[in-house]
Amino acid sequence: MLWPVVEMVRTSFLRISTSGFVRGWAGFDKYTKLFDQADFLPVLGWTVLWTSTVVTLTIVGSLALAQLFNQQFPGRRLTRWALIAPWAASVLMTSIGFKWMLDRTAGVLNTAMVDLGLIDAPKDWLGDPATAKPWMVLIAVFVSLPFTTYTLLAGLQTVPGEVYEAAKVDGTTPWQTYRLITLPLLRPALMVSLVINLINVFNSFPVIWGTTQGGPDSATATTTVFAFQLMNTDIGESAAMSVVNFGLVVVMVVAFLKVSRWNEEN
Structure with missing residues (x-):
């Protein structure tokens, strides 16, 4: 677990040719070169926006789906199995x-939209950043x-049914029940979901x-993809981007757990 991190940091201080030969010590030159990149700040800004948007939409959508699948309705088992499909498939394949x-x-989308008269001509959805980003x-x-x-x-499913029955007797509304009972009791699962999604996204x-x-x-490109792109021109600079990326993830997760008071028991 630790050796790849050590090797990543060490590589960021080396001058390495594109063919992989070490040409000597580079000091902080690779970090200076990285921060001087014209694309660095735009990529970093898009990464922050990308992460916050995807995680927020995922959590909100998952809360609604989890609440739905926790109810009894015809076809519940089938819909639960259907939800596994995007998870079981390779993300790259998807x-x-x-x-x-x-x-x-x-593309089937352009074909359908043209046939329905929604657009006049096919669009290059992924060729323009303005349309590619929402699709991503x-x-x-x-x-x-x-x-x-x-x-x-x-x-x-770990929330006791007796709690809801007591709330119903007390005359709480569905929204009050969800806000005052469900969400607080769901906090451990919610925190795990948020942290893992933050790191993954x-x-x-x-x-x-x-x-x-x-x-x-x-x-x-996000910072991860940007590091991969830099590898084609400068392996040391790519490693420096990976170190920055690693540091950002650690800081982000630690700050989130601190703000969320992970260890506090209410």
Whole structure:
């Protein structure tokens, strides 16, 4: 677990050729070069927006789905199994599938929208960052929903039914019951879901690489994809980006747990 991290940090201080030969010590030159990159701040800003948007939509959607699947209704078992499909499939495969559905010439979305008269001509949905980014968010939420929903559903099923019966006797409304009883008792499962989603989405690679490869240029790249792009020109700078990325994840999770008072028992 520790050795790849040590090696990553060590590599960020080396001058390495694109063929992999070490040319000597570089000091902090690779970090200076990284921070001077014109794409660094835009990529960092998009990564923050990407992570916060995907995690928020995933949690909200999963709370609704978990609440739905916790109820008794015809076909509940079938719908629960259907939700597993995006989780069971490879994320990269799912991303490539969406890429083909959004293809300008052969994509089913353009074909259907043109046939229905919703658009006049096929659009390059993934070629323009303005349209590619919302689609990437949608794909990331799609593949994140199953795990989060099942985690929250497991939490919901641990809430004793007697608590709801007592609340009903006290005359609480459904919203008061959800806000004052369900959410507080769901807190452990919710915290686990939030932390894991923060790490996974921040470090997400398959969704972006499978759809746009971070392009055009680095317009849709997150810090993880940007580090991979830099590897083609400077391995040391790529390692420096990975170190920065690692540090950001650690700081983000620690800050989140501190703000959330992870260890506090109410």
